[in-house]
Amino acid sequence: MDIRIINEKCTGCTICTKVCPFAALTMHSKKAVIDYDKCSLCGACVDSCKFDAIEIKRSSSRTPNLEEYKGVWVLGEQRRGHVQSVVFELLSKGRELADKLGAELSCVLLGHNIKDTAEHLIHRGADNVIIVDNPKLEHFMDEPYTKALVQLIRKYRPAVFLCGATVVGRSLISRVAVKLHTGLTADCTGLDIDPKEGFLLQTRPAFGGNIMATILSKNHRPQMATVRHKVFKEAVVDTSRKGKVIEEELTSTLLTSRTKLLDIVEEIESTINIAEADIIVSGGRGMKGPENFKILEELAQALGGAVGSSRAAVDAGWMPYSHQVGQTGKTVCPKIYIACGISGQIQHLVGMQSSDIIIAINKDPDAPIFNVATFGVVGDLFEVVPLLTKKFKEVLNK
Amino acid sequence: MNIIVCIKQVPDTTQVKIDPVTNTLIRDGVESIVNPFDAYAVEEAVRLKERYGGKVLALTMGPPQAEAVLREAIGLGCDEGILVSDRAFAGSDTLATGYTLAAAIRKIKIFDIILCGKQASDGDTAQVGPGIATQLDIPQITYVKKIEKIEDNKLIAHRMIEEGFEMIETSLPCLLTVVKEINEPRLPSLKGKMKAKKIEIPAWKAIDLDIDEVQLGLTGSPTWVSKIFTPPPRPKGEIFEGAAEESVNKLVEVLKDRLK
Numbered sequence A: 001m002d003i004r005i006i007n008e009k010c011t012g013c014t015i016c017t018k019v020c021p022f023a024a025l026t027m028h029s030k031k032a033v034i035d036y037d038k039c040s041l042c043g044a045c046v047d048s049c050k051f052d053a054i055e056i057k058r059s060s061s062r063t064p065n066l067e068e069y070k071g072v073w074v075l076g077e078q079r080r081g082h083v084q085s086v087v088f089e090l091l092s093k094g095r096e097l098a099d100k101l102g103a104e105l106s107c108v109l110l111g112h113n114i115k116d117t118a119e120h121l122i123h124r125g126a127d128n129v130i131i132v133d134n135p136k137l138e139h140f141m142d143e144p145y146t147k148a149l150v151q152l153i154r155k156y157r158p159a160v161f162l163c164g165a166t167v168v169g170r171s172l173i174s175r176v177a178v179k180l181h182t183g184l185t186a187d188c189t190g191l192d193i194d195p196k197e198g199f200l201l202q203t204r205p206a207f208g209g210n211i212m213a214t215i216l217s218k219n220h221r222p223q224m225a226t227v228r229h230k231v232f233k234e235a236v237v238d239t240s241r242k243g244k245v246i247e248e249e250l251t252s253t254l255l256t257s258r259t260k261l262l263d264i265v266e267e268i269e270s271t272i273n274i275a276e277a278d279i280i281v282s283g284g285r286g287m288k289g290p291e292n293f294k295i296l297e298e299l300a301q302a303l304g305g306a307v308g309s310s311r312a313a314v315d316a317g318w319m320p321y322s323h324q325v326g327q328t329g330k331t332v333c334p335k336i337y338i339a340c341g342i343s344g345q346i347q348h349l350v351g352m353q354s355s356d357i358i359i360a361i362n363k364d365p366d367a368p369i370f371n372v373a374t375f376g377v378v379g380d381l382f383e384v385v386p387l388l389t390k391k392f393k394e395v396l397n398k
Numbered sequence B: 001m002n003i004i005v006c007i008k009q010v011p012d013t014t015q016v017k018i019d020p021v022t023n024t025l026i027r028d029g030v031e032s033i034v035n036p037f038d039a040y041a042v043e044e045a046v047r048l049k050e051r052y053g054g055k056v057l058a059l060t061m062g063p064p065q066a067e068a069v070l071r072e073a074i075g076l077g078c079d080e081g082i083l084v085s086d087r088a089f090a091g092s093d094t095l096a097t098g099y100t101l102a103a104a105i106r107k108i109k110i111f112d113i114i115l116c117g118k119q120a121s122d123g124d125t126a127q128v129g130p131g132i133a134t135q136l137d138i139p140q141i142t143y144v145k146k147i148e149k150i151e152d153n154k155l156i157a158h159r160m161i162e163e164g165f166e167m168i169e170t171s172l173p174c175l176l177t178v179v180k181e182i183n184e185p186r187l188p189s190l191k192g193k194m195k196a197k198k199i200e201i202p203a204w205k206a207i208d209l210d211i212d213e214v215q216l217g218l219t220g221s222p223t224w225v226s227k228i229f230t231p232p233p234r235p236k237g238e239i240f241e242g243a244a245e246e247s248v249n250k251l252v253e254v255l256k257d258r259l260k
């Protein structure tokens, strides 16, 4: 195994036994002992040991000229020329990180006829906007986007690279990270800068949200992370901000693609994308049938939200899969999540338990959904939901 | 059509609990399962074989007991399995995992399509599929919810996006990652189960692959965990019982300020 206790240094303080998430460390005659069957090599103990008594064989490779990597970059993901809202959220976090590092924040924009958006990105906090405007980049395609980004990163060498954990972001950035041979942490819920060494501290849930892990890429640059929608607050617009717009030309031969976009089909039923909604009203098996989702739509409409569902309702054919929340569906974190007739099985909870406020409506007072609920109503949803809609309309119209 | 399907054995995360006293993960008695998304990849691979002919090979990297997921895949219609297993792979992050699986696929050599799940439930990273494709320098389509057709060495698939789907054409060989909507997995057949029991599954170690040792396992992983902690528990909620009208009034009262 690549981990060991250096007995001469171990003082028997027991701190490591407390931080190990897998209970793989125990004390024997005042020394820490590793149970190799339980150890997952996560390394949490190594950082906790004040006496450097735990040694783990780590990556020996290093990005060459690592010190030259400076600044924070945010990918300015656009769809049909519209910058996605997650970009504004990343710009606010990116600004904070850049300020802590005393470095610049840049937003990189790939697309066609997109130059007009640059100024807005500066108003949202970017010091620089780096644009590649090329007809071959009009729509996202993995290969040309990867090649463009790799080229730019090699040229400008940012220390930190942030990107939305969207469908595009996740497929693109995974390719870019491999090409650059650097670390990538998906779906971060917290980002910060280590005050001593300036590393990017990337915190994300692990094991289905049961525990949180803080992850570092000490020896590789850029330090790459993706972040889901709604995790950070949008940057406010400041029209007095000034910045630089840098246009980069890339040769078209670099932007060839073995995949081709034939068509984009928008599905009308998903008018509001649940991953982006601030308020979600979800229904489960307790809805009894597809026709009853109407009452959820009415409530959602009154609140300006979207309708989600449990897997049971999707499997029954009551709702399309694009609305499913949970382990095999979407992960959402709206400001308010209203679960109606959903029991709250763990596979559902992992998809919504980081919502700010969770409201449960269920007739069974022992339903597990009440354990995570900020507010709960024990009652028949067919009575409660229409009443709620009516009351909300009343107070909101005032 | 030669298809490789990459599957991962994961702990059933829904069973993982935190010991309230020691604050550690209780993994004893937690079952290992096929990553839920990979079950759809297996089914799609078998369906492609039924549609276009050919062979399906299931590939996994993991500890020796991960062989179980390969047998399960064979029971569902895959023709053979290969286990990639070595202590040297322990502690791999997504970069090292993609590197190792790509090396195994290079050794397998003959393939037209590689299928992966959208993501693994233990890490939810969705990085390994694109990672393999990049290492092998082949095109990819992620989030595939339908394979429309394969013709003249080209494949057309529907890729799920936030507001609907895109129709994308790719040349072969390619890698696809699939979402749940793509199909409904079948149950194992009796014949499949019999085959799964008897079949010999080769286990490849690091020395069997053409690889660079420093890119493996923990040493080949740029990311490392510096701290693990349990998230603060959600504060106990306020539950309204009693007449619906009354509960609703109370609820609207506490919420109305937060809605504006």
Ligand SMILES: Cc1cc2nc3c(=O)[nH]c(=O)nc-3n(C[C@H](O)[C@H](O)[C@H](O)COP(=O)(O)OP(=O)(O)OC[C@H]3O[C@@H](n4cnc5c(N)ncnc54)[C@H](O)[C@@H]3O)c2cc1C
Residues within 6 Å of the ligand: A283, A284, A285, A286, A287, A309, A310, A311, A312, A313, A324, A325, A326, A327, A328, A329, A330, A340, A341, A342, A343, A344, A345, A346, A347, A348, A351, A361, A362, A363, A364, A367, A379, A380, A381, A382, B036
């Ligand atoms: C590998 C795997 C992955 C999974 N992934 C997901 C996933 O992504 N998302 C997901 O949601 N599930 C997922 N599941 C399924 C999950 O385990 C549950 O089966 C599912 O979430 C249950 O849905 P439900 O709460 O709607 O139904 P039920 O558990 O049947 O709950 C219905 C609830 O409605 C209440 N009810 C009934 N009538 C009324 C009424 N008139 N008024 C008020 N309340 C009422 C009942 O009290 C009950 O609590 C997964 C399972 C597995 C094994």
Ligand SMILES: Nc1ncnc2c1ncn2[C@@H]1O[C@H](COP(=O)(O)O)[C@@H](O)[C@H]1O
Residues within 6 Å of the ligand: B006, B007, B008, B009, B035, B037, B038, B041, B059, B060, B061, B062, B094, B097, B101, B115, B116, B117, B118, B119, B120, B121, B123, B124, B125, B126, B127, B128, B129
């Ligand atoms: N150890 C592994 N062995 C085989 N396939 C894997 C392994 N890890 C990941 N995969 C594949 O990559 C997909 C995405 O995994 P992940 O990037 O871990 O979310 C999975 O659905 C599998 O198809």
